[in-house]
Amino acid sequence: MKLSTQILLLCLSGLLAACAGTTGLSRLGDSAVNEDRRLLVTFADRSIARNLQGNQQDNYQVVEQYRNSSWGGRKANELADRHRLKLVIQWPVTELGVSCVLYEVPEGRPLSQAIQALRQDPSISTVQALHRFEVLGQPPALVSGNDPYRHLQAGFQALGIADLHPVTTGRGIRIALIDAGVDLDHPDLKGQIKYFENVAAEPADHNLADIHGTAVAGVLAAHPGNGIGITGIAPEAEILAFRACWPSKPDALAAHCNSFTLALALNQALKMDSRIINLSLSGPDDPLLRQLLEKALAKGTLVIAAVPKKGQVDGFPANLSGVVAVGEDSSGHPGIIAPGKDILTTVPHQAYDFMTGSSFAAPHVAGVAALLLQLHPEWRTADIMRLLRSGSNTLTAHLPKAAAAGKKPDGF
Structure with missing residues (x-):
């Protein structure tokens, strides 16, 4: 180096x-x-x-x-x-x-x-x-009020996660969630975030319960079996939440970050030996962030990044070689297509809502990867990728089930 x-x-x-x-x-x-x-x-x-x-x-x-x-x-x-x-x-x-x-x-x-x-x-x-970066969530298409049930979780159901949880829940897999803030007191997230650090400017009212970060965290790690909400894809993973982004305006889903705050968060994620890094954001190619991400990839860290819609924002870091690019639809990108439309998840102040965007597709992939790594911690990124996507690059349920049954990726 x-x-x-x-x-x-x-x-x-x-x-x-x-x-x-x-x-x-x-x-x-x-x-x-x-x-x-x-x-x-x-x-x-x-x-x-x-x-x-x-x-x-x-x-x-x-x-x-x-x-x-x-x-x-x-x-x-x-x-x-x-x-x-x-x-x-x-x-x-x-x-x-x-x-x-x-x-x-x-x-x-x-x-x-x-x-x-x-x-x-x-x-x-x-x-x-x-540089400036933007999170990749869209305003809710449907408001659910306070009626959060697992059967309404489209991605959770489509991937058959309930069938996997008896054998794997992501336990022991450390995931760095680099995003906006997380409502640590949400009943479905309380106790689920193992570490929280604010590396962005704190709002005047000191309320760190930003919508976007809370929603991404819910998809990934909402508390299972508590009878009051939804279930995360990898509810027993060790979530390290870094608040590197802040809302564009009060109570807005949209949030932005910059090179400075993202580099802080990435550096901390690497120092704390994160096995997976989730980046539901995008922006211009950034030399400093590129170096940090290449360092993560060289260590064997699985880096997952959301793909922006065409014409929305620049495509970094999803376009960086070695990063797992995730979108909610085909859009011509070479990465993984995962559930990202009308995803029921947590939002601040004990509430739930439906969210759409590649921001919410990315944690589906991060969560399934954590399920695989709990069963096979020795697997490399390339091995995991063979099981994360089908021939059409779509994240599907039967591949993780095969891994849960003890099968190894092709080429072993």
């Missing part, structure tokens, strides 16, 4: 912890901020490889405690002055002696000019644009 790749990967491990000031992360979700004018920059700083107490940031759970070196802080501000940039947040990486800085390019200055100048600066290691 080249040093520049290591820098971009490891600089994220301290993102939550240390900051040059109290601004920065708390402004990431500010609708007034122009994310298109923000850049991620790294530079070498040997003086930070020390064990120092960190500064906790407002509105964020601190995973690791670091503190910027005084030299690093001066250097970040010097670069800001030299290149006429606004410093948003800075964080150190003790492992490589590197500082990472999020800068904002002032209005009126061409972004390309700023990027070119930074890349020509010999003291700078890497420069990365901040």
